[in-house]
């Protein structure tokens with residue numbers, strides 16, 4: 001018998017039963033809930049007179065609709081000006097109270113973006129199956145979890161049955177060998193991967209990230225990479241468990257302790273792909289060749305090195321890509337062949353479930369030390385991913401570094417990542433953003449998003465346009 | 473989910489083709505956090521003379537007297553009869569939610585859009601495909617005869633007229649089984665409750681930390 005991949009192991013460990021039509025019933029260990037995709041699921045449960053199957057599986061926190069301005073946030077839920085947004089948050093609170101589900105409410109110091117909060121609290125642990133009504137749930141694969149996003153009917157299904165009906169995906173390994181150069185971050189690695197395989201490259205696959213670059217990478221960096229697996233089309237992105245994983249989990253508030261810890265660690269250490277495991281597809285990159293990345297277009301695959309130019313149409317691989325690029329030039333207000341470093345910026349957003357953890361904020365702060373945000377920048381905001389990240393950053397004095405440079409220091413939430421709260425781009429504004437999607441209108445109607453690492457966003461804020469953080 | 477076996481009900485003839493989901497439930501009502509409350513906005517643009525918005529007081533809105541749903545003789549109808557390609561447009565599950573809350577559990581048409589057709593079964597509703605000729609005949613009868621009713625018998629897969637005439641229809645065996653027994657996806661999975669409990673019992677030994685209470 002050939003060896004098993006990490007995905008095979010996680011799948012097998014959670015298969016409750018096989019069904020005739022080739023699908024399986026998969027047990028879900030952890031279910032994360034937020035205000036946007038859960039209300040109808042809770043209502044469905046109530047209408048059918050059903051109860052959550054296992055209360056201890058669920059944890060909720062509002063993140064998408066919460067205001068990030070301190071003054072509004074101080075008022076709690078009533079500080080949410082938009083009525084529809086407020087009602088969604090109130091509804092989450094009510095549902096959690098009614099069904100007895102644990103919730104970190106709006107001003108709990110543990111509140112935050114679920115994909116930051118879960119691992120940080122030890123609520124997400126290696127080897128778990130993790131779901132959430134949100135496509136960036138792949139983030140948790142960084143801990144050696146089988147994690148993916150689900151829709152509202154599936155949220156209800158998981159609440160009621162603790163299971164999902166699923167079909168097994170294919171296995172893909174993405175190996176990044178060698179070492180990263182100075183100034184090159186996990187965000188650049190994942191953007192380079194997406195640029196290489198395209199936004200549909202991972203469709204139908206569970207992706208495992210492997211190779212020296214990931215072995216050397218911190219847990220938070222691995223989360224940044226797994227977070228964007230979905231941008232390469234893969235619902236699942238994972239990294240094998242190693243010392244880095246174990247060290248990260250140890251001592252987290254909800255992590256097991258004493259005897260249970262010993263039992264858990266022993267199991268977690270089996271969570272890697274066997275050396276003779278077979279992957280359906282293997283892709284390799286050389287880490288030393290990766291430069292800081294900047295997205296120029298309206299899809300996460302429209303990415304180039306900061307030293308390059310906006311690609312010209314003749315570089316497109318086919319007519320469809322050429323057409324996509326031409327639409328993107330117009331939407332983004334860019335000229336083919338224009339230098340990336342000539343792109344002037346209006347706003348800077350450091351945050352989102354991709355890059356709002358403490359290491360991200362440290363990276364950005366290290367760049368700005370003592371310098372000022374350029375005059376042409378209308379607004380530069382830093383939004384910590386959780387209350388805990390914010391407190392930690394303040395303890396390290398990072399908030400002072402940011403505010404003295406001219407950044408605004410905000411309260412935790414999704415914020416300008418998707419502009420569901422009041423944080424938005426105006427039409428035609430260019431934004432250096434550490435988030436994960438540069439779709440048309442994502443950060444506000446007509447807004448122009450450029451995806452970059454926290455260090456690159458900070459450097460761009462100081463220069464007023466993109467610069468290579470390596471010579472900054 | 474409510475089981476569907478046999479239904480006899482007053483027929484409302486909606487004599488139109490290509491009724492899309494935006495007409496069934498206009499987009500401004502999708503902001504809702506509810507799966508209910510859409511019934512009053514079913515066919516909102518056709519039913520009312522003013523423009524609807526979420527949360528308004530519907531009792532004082534001007535009614536369009538020419539729209540069939542507002543006609544006194546069709547009040548209490550539970551079977552909707554329409555022309556081809558019913559439910560085209562978006563995938564919104566709000567469309568079947570609105571129809572069913574209004575009171576329709578059966579929709580008869582010569583053809584349906586795929587997603588809408590699927591969504592009906594998930595919500596305890598039966599979409600029935602009959603030929604254009606038969607639908608035309610039924611449409612005329614429903615328009616001509618006050619109090620015209622039909623019976624839909626899912627078990628036997630027939631639509632029965634008041635005269636006892638029967639028209640057969642097709643339905644996927646698995647969907648039929650689910651609908652007859654009131655099983656939704658969740659209901660089906662819950663049929664495996666014992667397997668889930670066995671699995672949990674096993675995992676409580678192997679990975680007990682998964683089951684630690686988080687509500688502290």
Ligand code: SF4
Pocket residue numbers: 063064113115134136352353354413414417418435436
């Ligand atoms: S930060 Fe952005 S991508 Fe992440 S959960 Fe929030 S809205 Fe979604």
